[in-house]
Amino acid sequence: MITYVDAETKSRRTSGVIPLHGEAGFAGMRKAGNLTARALDLLVEHVKPGVTTASLDRIAYEFARDHGAVPATLFYKGYRHSICTSINHVVCHGIPDERPLREGDIVNIDLTLIVDGWYGDSSRMYAVGEIGRKAERLIEVTYDCLAAGIAVARPGNTTGDIGHAIQTLAEAERTSVVRDFVGHGLGQLFHDEPNILHFGTPGTGVMLKPGMIFTIEPMINLGRPDVKILPDGWTAVTRDRTLSAQCEHSIGITETGCEIFTASPQGLFNPLSARR
Numbered sequence: 526m527i528t529y530v531d532a533e534t535k536s537r538r539t540s541g542v543i544p545l546h547g548e549a550g551f552a553g554m555r556k557a558g559n560l561t562a563r564a565l566d567l568l569v570e571h572v573k574p575g576v577t578t579a580s581l582d583r584i585a586y587e588f589a590r591d592h593g594a595v596p597a598t599l600f601y602k603g604y605r606h607s608i609c610t611s612i613n614h615v616v617c618h619g620i621p622d623e624r625p626l627r628e629g630d631i632v633n634i635d636l637t638l639i640v641d642g643w644y645g646d647s648s649r650m651y652a653v654g655e656i657g658r659k660a661e662r663l664i665e666v667t668y669d670c671l672a673a674g675i676a677v678a679r680p681g682n683t684t685g686d687i688g689h690a691i692q693t694l695a696e697a698e699r700t701s702v703v704r705d706f707v708g709h710g711l712g713q714l715f716h717d718e719p720n721i722l723h724f725g726t727p728g729t730g731v732m733l734k735p736g737m738i739f740t741i742e743p744m745i746n747l748g749r750p751d752v753k754i755l756p757d758g759w760t761a762v763t764r765d766r767t768l769s770a771q772c773e774h775s776i777g778i779t780e781t782g783c784e785i786f787t788a789s790p791q792g793l794f795n796p797l798s799a800r801r
Contacts, residue, residue: 527719527731532712543710543718545736550643550712551777551784554738557594557645558775558786561638564588565649566791569799572651574628578610581634582621589638597637597644597715604759609635609648616744616752616761616769617706628654631664633771637715644711646740647787648773652796659747660768661797666698667745667770668795674723674741678776678783682733688725691743703744703769705752705761710739711775735780742773 532544546554564585571581586607589596596607604620611619611633612626619633626632635648650664673690695702708721719731723743748767755762763769772794775786793799 529734532736538714538717541718543731543737544712545734546712546738546777547736550736550738553641553643554645554712554775554777554786557638557640557643558647558788559645559790560592560594560640561636561645561647562787562789562794564636564638565634565647566789566793568634569651569793569796572626572632572634572653574654575625577623577625578612578619578621578632579623581610582606582608585636594638594640597639597646601715607636609633611635611760611769611771613768614763614766616703616746616763617771618759618761620757620759626653629656629660631656631660631768631770635771635773642713644713644715644775645787646711646715646773646775648742648771649789649794650770650772650796662698663700663745663747663768663770664797666695666700667743668772668797670694670702670723670743670745671741671772671774674743675774675776675783675785678733678741678778680733680735680778680780683728683730684719684721684733685725685729686727687741688722688730689727691741692724695743695745701746701748701750703746703750703752706742706744708740708742708773710737712738733778735778737778738775740773740775742771744769744771
């Protein structure tokens, strides 16, 4: 059974209980989402061959510190970094390290900044120098999948409509949708109700209502959807070693559609369109 409650009455995640936020919540998310997007914009000029993901992590941390924000992943369940850096066949939760990026790599950078108690969560793809056509096509499909999910995120539709839109587009392009990880509600909690599956059946799942805030973050593989977790307990990779890509926005359901909180101020969210 699904219950919708005023977000101000909810202090922890409770299964089936979905918070509805008012204008104060949307204002808080705009501020947090904008700062996260600005940090990801800043990283664009630094992602290039020879740069380490550890150095990108330091840049993100310093940006957060200088702007009065806290990276949500820092010490989250023992994680010791400000960003996740997922390269090539890494699906998500890749850990920054001192290995240099190489020409032709693709990397997803996932960042969540806490600003005045609100969580702005976003990730996007970065191309390291010139990338191959397969990688370019995968990124294009992944961004199209996110756009398809956002396009149906409006009152009266369901979470299943979002998943179906993403799955239909991905599979029409002969790619696959990762099932193991999902989008999620957020606001003053890092992870809240509801879960947002990136596959599904129209009309199923949770009804979307104004005031709901959540992420849509499809992970799309060139090969099969199967993933495995490496011994570090965090890094998820494709089992068949094919490329994977992901992009993510935090959004809020409005009376007529949705608002994207993590849009890039500089128009750099999609690396391919930004290059053209």
